[in-house]
Amino acid sequence: GASLAGINAAETLRRLGYDGRLVIIGDEPHAPYDRPPLSKEILQGKWTGERLSIRPDEFEALEADKLIGIRAQAVDMSDRRLQLSGGDSLAFDGLIIATGSELRRIAGLPELAGLHYLRTMEDALAIRRAFDESPRVLVVGAGFIGCEVAASARAVGLEVTLVEPLASPMSPLGPEVGQTAAALQHDNGVDLRCGVSLAGLEGAGRVERARLSDDSILDTDLVVVGVGVRPATGWLDS
Ligand SMILES: Cc1cc2nc3c(=O)[nH]c(=O)nc-3n(C[C@H](O)[C@H](O)[C@H](O)COP(=O)(O)OP(=O)(O)OC[C@H]3O[C@@H](n4cnc5c(N)ncnc54)[C@H](O)[C@@H]3O)c2cc1C
Known part of the structure; x- marks a missing residue:
């Protein structure tokens, strides 16, 4: 490594x-x-x-x-x-x-243009290029990476929805940090939805809509998934 x-x-x-x-x-x-x-x-x-x-x-x-x-x-x-x-x-x-670590991915999502993960320089440059198209951004997962992507998307003036299945952002750090992080995202103009996860993506070749676990449908152009990492040690098993 x-x-x-x-x-x-x-x-x-x-x-x-x-x-x-x-x-x-x-x-x-x-x-x-x-x-x-x-x-x-x-x-x-x-x-x-x-x-x-x-x-x-x-x-x-x-x-x-x-x-x-x-x-x-x-x-x-x-x-x-x-x-x-x-x-x-x-x-x-x-x-x-x-x-180091490798990305955890959400199983079962269709391979659509506009669906991104963030781990490498190439990932970041691809998301940056996508930002230039003024997309409506959906960020999935409100841990460190998801919160930072949401903040960066807002910093360049984009409309951002952030979904998190747990009760607050950054929840492993406890409720106080979670409430503070939630307030920061709200104050920054992010549509933060806690207790909600991504149930599916739809679109003809590229992302057009996200289905959320509360049965709501969200029109979106760009999805960035930040649902954590796991140790990149799988190669040691072979
Ligand atoms: C978007 C982003 C933002 C971050 N922001 C912060 C922050 O603000 N503050 C902070 O403290 N941390 C942050 N981090 C975390 C920080 O980057 C990591 O903790 C750090 O990169 C860990 O370094 P590492 O060398 O252990 O592992 P990694 O950076 O994961 O590097 C491991 C390397 O090994 C390579 N590799 C994997 N398997 C093999 C193999 N079989 N053969 C050869 N090479 C292999 C990988 O491709 C990679 O280049 C961030 C991470 C990301 C992705």
Whole structure:
């Protein structure tokens, strides 16, 4: 994993004096980049993708073999070997697994244009481009990512509905934070609907309507789903 944890681990090994061979493997087609600005500066059009790089000069100078755009597909611990996409394999003495998180997706939704998730730079740039069409935005899930997407969409003047199946936004942080977050969204002009989830999407090739669990129908052009992540460790099972 060549993101925040991976690059920090590699830099720390060098700083602590490790001078053996170091290989960094990352399946995204980029040098390490920061994700926090994706839902903020990128969606609001304040930054372009180039500004996201994490310490680009240090990464360039880091003495390591950088296998960027390569996926670790399986690990054999008995002979300490990693299977890579493209057919190569790599022997190791020590392995740091820093493959982070991957998106949870809502099962059963039709594949329509206008349906987005947000995890990578490409995801954020695609949503940003969609914002330029002045869509009516539906955000599904009022955790950190959903709340930030709603705020960024409002910041660029879009009409936003935010649905959350639980009783308040950010509910794992407790009712006080939830009430404060709900008030912030209301004051910011977001149509926040708690206790409601997405039941389905309809449209001819692209999103036109959302069906919600309270049987209401919402006309919408752009849906951004933010229903959490899970550890990206599935590849270790193969
Ligand atoms: C839109 C957004 C906004 C955020 N905002 C904030 C914020 O404001 N504040 C905050 O503290 N945190 C925020 N976060 C969370 C923060 O980005 C993460 O905590 C951080 O990225 C975790 O870093 P990581 O290196 O552990 O994992 P990740 O960033 O998930 O990186 C793992 C990397 O490993 C790669 N990978 C996965 N599997 C393989 C494989 N088999 N082979 C090779 N490579 C693989 C992945 O593609 C990825 O590049 C945000 C996240 C997102 C998506």
